[in-house]
Amino acid sequence: MKNSDTDKSKAELIQELEELRRQVTELTRDRISTESAGKGIHLEPLFSIFNDAPYGVVIIGQEKTIFVNSEATQITGYSRVDVPTVTACFQKLFPDPAYQKKVWAFWEQDIARKGNKAKREFFATCQDGSVKALEFKVNVVAPDTILVIFSDVTRRREKIQALAESEMRYRTIFETTGTATIIVEADKTISLVNQGFTALSGYPREEVEGKLKWTHFVLKDDLKIMEKFHRLRRIKTDVAPRNYEFRFVDRYKNIKNIYLTIDIIPHTKRSVASLLDITERKQIEQEREKLIQDLQHALAEIKTLSGLLPICAYCKKVRDDQGYWKQVEAYIEEHSTIEFTHSICPDCAMEISNNYKIDDDESGNLK
Helix, strand or coil: CHHHHHHHHHHHHHHHHHHHHHHCCCCCCCCCCEHHHCECCCCHHHHHHHHCCCCEEEEEECCEEEEECHHHHHHHCCCCCCCCEHHHHHHHHCCCHHHHHHHHHHHHHHHHCCCCCCCEEEEEECCCCCEEEEEEEEEEEECCEEEEEEEECHHHHHHHHHHHHHHHHHHHHHHCCCCEEEEECCCCEEEEECHHHHHHHCCCHHHCCCCCEHHHHECHHHHHHHHHHHHHHCCCCCCCCCEEEEEEECCCCCEEEEEEEEEECCCCCCEEEEEEECHHHHHHHHHHHHHHHHHHHHHHHCCCCCCCCCECCCCCCEECCCCCEECHHHHHHHHCCCCCCCCCCHHHHHHHHHHCCECCCCCCCEC
């Protein structure tokens, strides 16, 4: 009795389906039967559900389009009348032959695949000539019956593209700042470095990004205060200093003087830091300070003479503060860093030669 009831239900379903097929018009909806698989599938009750779906739905049976919901028409501009077959769908949505061939290949691949189907994204030409990015998913719900669900992801794709362009733009700026620049995470890990930093540190990018912390590059004596700034910057951004100097240790243990500019990236716990190597400038400053100190020391050692100096009008001796008469050169040497050498000027030499004559004889005696 039970088998008879089951057979009767199938017979009634087939009869109903045949009746609907005779009444079908361009504005009616079809019913689909899959007797060859031993199952009867009645899809008409799902049409109303599909028609209110927030995504495009197309049902294809035996290579013909039997249902297009309102959202599919809203997205593409095509109704079931415009695309009565799979071939018509492909020709209108993908007019470029090469691109159409590519989509066909994925279509056939997804139909043949069992289980969950992959989502595919293609560019489709709409009725108004506009091109939209559509995300498709194909499901085989019964032999010769395919359910296609798709959505318009044009805006999402545009946002992704805009984000990618923005990222590229900022990465270009990041790479060409002229100084070593890094992005630091809240846990102190360096997540991004530019070429300037690889040159400064001696480390290739792949050995730093996501692997080393900024503390790895700081001289131990400077580490404590910098870790304090790191914590403070994430609690009270305005209180932590944005600029300061520290000593940087590169891969080869060279110590470099760095002028750091650092700040939090808005709405994150990440910070961006720019490191300017001022080692050469510091060396010049140190050399200048040493030169100034040497000059000051030299000036301090210079003794100066000032005031009235008593001098003998006849012998030219000078009287010192204790009342002793001394040779001029002795007095000056005592009160300055000047040292005297003795020679005879031309006038004195002439006078000496006139006062003393040398005999022409061989003895060389003076007369």
